[in-house]
Amino acid sequence: MTIKEVAAVLGTEICHDEFEDKPLESAYTSDLLSDVMGNAHDSGALITIQAHKNTVAVATLVNVSAIVICNNRVIPEDMLEAARDEGIALLRSKENQFTVSGKIWELLKQ
Numbered sequence: 001m002t003i004k005e006v007a008a009v010l011g012t013e014i015c016h017d018e019f020e021d022k023p024l025e026s027a028y029t030s031d032l033l034s035d036v037m038g039n040a041h042d043s044g045a046l047i048t049i050q051a052h053k054n055t056v057a058v059a060t061l062v063n064v065s066a067i068v069i070c071n072n073r074v075i076p077e078d079m080l081e082a083a084r085d086e087g088i089a090l091l092r093s094k095e096n097q098f099t100v101s102g103k104i105w106e107l108l109k110q
Helices: 003-010 033-039 053-061 077-086 097-108
Strands: 026-029 044-048 066-069 089-092
Touching: 003 066, 003 089, 003 097, 026 097, 033 053, 044 053, 044 097, 053 066, 053 077, 077 089
Parallel strands: 026 044, 044 066, 066 089
Antiparallel strands: none
């Protein structure tokens, strides 16, 4: 499924549209950015509550395609700008990380 298809199924907010709508191949859930650097995969989604521009920097480093911010956290303008600049999709969900992770896992295993 593509990023926009996953966003639609999850009911998440797409925070900007300056990204390539490519297929998601995996997902990783973590709030510890050093953990993300060691374990997230290319063309995947990062599921987190870390709503700051350092999250985008780490996502860029590991070639993550989308970041899903959970718990309806406020996304600061500098994070939004960094995601736009890097072409990383930025999604926001009202749900918690456990719920979002489970839903994405169900979508990707099909």
